[in-house]
Amino acid sequence: MALFEWDEKYSVGVDLFDKQHKKLFDIINDLHEGMKNRQGKEVLTKILDEMYEYTQTHFEDEEEIMDEYGYPKSSAQKKKHDAYVEKIDEFRSQVENGKLLVSRKVYNYLQDWLKEHIMGMDMQYKEFFEDKDIEA
Secondary structure, eight states, X not given: OOSSOOOGGGOOSOHHHHHHHHXXXXXXXXXXXXXXXXXXXXXXXXXXXXXXXXXXXXXXXXXXXXXXXTXXXXXXXXXXXXXXXXXXXXXXXXXXXXXXXXXXXHHHXXXXXXXXXXXXXXXXHHHHHTTSOOOO
């Protein structure tokens, strides 16, 4: 059983975004699994690389659709996305330079940020996109 489980309360009503958010949950759970198996250090770089790549894909998709439909808060979303990608890149750099070995700190950050972002920023667009026919 995953520690950080998807729940319908996280659904933003856009299938593509929900599917991508679920993938982000999976990546975070992979880090937890590595930590549980005492392989946190070994999987940390892989997980951060995967999170960095996948969040960029997700954010690009989200921002493209926001722009296409004229979502009024897209600028604020983009700023939050940019800050998150920078933080992941900072973690990657710290691991590479031997300055970050504790995966619990990373795990907590990734989990907390994702929950807060979905429940805060992303839920704000749920009603906006509700009547749009967005294809996944």
